[in-house]
Amino acid sequence: MILHSTGGDSQKVSLPQAIANGIAPDGGLYMPDTFPKLPNALFNNLPDMQLQEIAFVIANTLFGEVVPASELKQIVFDALDFEVPLRRVKDRIYSCELFHGPTLTFKDVGARLMARLLPKLDPAFGIPRDIIVATSGDSGAAVADGFSRAANTRVLVLYPKGELSRQQIAGFAQVRNVVAIEVDGSFDQCQAMAKEVVRANAASPHPRRRLTSANSINLLRQLPGIICYFHAYARVAELHPGKEVVFAVPCGNLGNLSAGLMAKTMGLPAKRFIAANNANDVFVEYLKSGDFAPRDALLTVARAMDVGNPSNLARIIDLYGGDMDKLRAEVEGVSLSDEAITDTMRRLWLEDQMLAEPQTAAAVGALEHKLQSDETGIALASAHPAIFSSTVKAVTGATPQYPPGYSAPPSPPQSRIVKIPPTLSALNRILSTNS
Numbered sequence: 001m002i003l004h005s006t007g008g009d010s011q012k013v014s015l016p017q018a019i020a021n022g023i024a025p026d027g028g029l030y031m032p033d034t035f036p037k038l039p040n041a042l043f044n045n046l047p048d049m050q051l052q053e054i055a056f057v058i059a060n061t062l063f064g065e066v067v068p069a070s071e072l073k074q075i076v077f078d079a080l081d082f083e084v085p086l087r088r089v090k091d092r093i094y095s096c097e098l099f100h101g102p103t104l105t106f107k108d109v110g111a112r113l114m115a116r117l118l119p120k121l122d123p124a125f126g127i128p129r130d131i132i133v134a135t136s137g138d139s140g141a142a143v144a145d146g147f148s149r150a151a152n153t154r155v156l157v158l159y160p161k162g163e164l165s166r167q168q169i170a171g172f173a174q175v176r177n178v179v180a181i182e183v184d185g186s187f188d189q190c191q192a193m194a195k196e197v198v199r200a201n202a203a204s205p206h207p208r209r210r211l212t213s214a215n216s217i218n219l220l221r222q223l224p225g226i227i228c229y230f231h232a233y234a235r236v237a238e239l240h241p242g243k244e245v246v247f248a249v250p251c252g253n254l255g256n257l258s259a260g261l262m263a264k265t266m267g268l269p270a271k272r273f274i275a276a277n278n279a280n281d282v283f284v285e286y287l288k289s290g291d292f293a294p295r296d297a298l299l300t301v302a303r304a305m306d307v308g309n310p311s312n313l314a315r316i317i318d319l320y321g322g323d324m325d326k327l328r329a330e331v332e333g334v335s336l337s338d339e340a341i342t343d344t345m346r347r348l349w350l351e352d353q354m355l356a357e358p359q360t361a362a363a364v365g366a367l368e369h370k371l372q373s374d375e376t377g378i379a380l381a382s383a384h385p386a387i388f389s390s391t392v393k394a395v396t397g398a399t400p401q402y403p404p405g406y407s408a409p410p411s412p413p414q415s416r417i418v419k420i421p422p423t424l425s426a427l428n429r430i431l432s433t434n435s
């Protein structure tokens, strides 16, 4: 696979180089020049294949050039050792529950595969490795858990002060090799800081340590999302062969949606996608106007979607080569107010006995608005309701239960948390303590 930067720099890189860099020296995101072709057997057998088998075929197509098939198989079966069930919500609407991994959000899929694949793609052989991730809530725990057993690896988690629940902070701050960094700023500021240190390091690599991003700007975190779409499609095709399938995706940084659009480029037989935004509807506005106008994020009930400068829009623009007509034919945008999201949560609970957290409810609500009568919809259910327990309880009156066997992590002592202003120099000071 040969990759280019969405930033316009003409320098091409290999997949291992793109993964090691995380982001291109010109600040763009890496994209494959062309996507490798999936074997016909995948398309012929899809309804009969299970998650791990589908995942192996896709992983082998994407990474088989670099990682031997036998190792890939082991990695995929180990990383995806949880269920990803399809649930019927109501007539023609399903949810695909991507949240049964160890930290109960869909981010486990990308984080677990990334953590296991990174040492194969970028062996560091005794050199310390820093992984940096900015989180609006859920990436922190998923990345910390994914890398918790990685040798010689430190995970820096940047999060905006006052915006995460105690439970979300506990999900990463207690992990042995994590530095929890509370930034006195917004999520978009955390994301910009994390991006800039990774970009600077790609332009001029540190001689004695590795540094990369574990946000979806890194392809290794983002590409595994492709697997979920093929799996969800397979489960619906198993039940209802030949139906026209539409995916609804709750959007923040557009990592998940861009994976779906990559899946379609690779032949996923989905008819189209519905992108659900909350009041931070920069992507919906982009679909209308063709102009990308990032702005400060508002705080909404669907916190994981509170992104004002979605980084993976660059990938979507690249994928469609700026052809807005083609993009609009394949992706419809819907912006849901807090009221529309909470109404959907209440209705899903009362009418369908489905306890949904705000992000999943946004995806289901988007389908309810936009699904046509000849289409079957799959809402990507991105988090377990227990992760957004206080919101779910306040809105529906019901208390979501954790799955059996799961125990909520204990709150970390304040001494585990490093507090910094939203400046690069403060972040660089922390980075420099690992050389």
Ligand SMILES: *Cc1c(COP(=O)(O)O)cnc(C)c1O
Pocket (backbone or CB within 6 Å): 105, 106, 107, 138, 139, 216, 250, 251, 252, 253, 254, 255, 256, 257, 304, 305, 359, 360, 382, 383
């Ligand atoms: C991260 C997240 C999203 C948004 O996904 P993106 O890939 O950033 O668009 C939606 N829902 C939940 C629960 C999340 O954690």
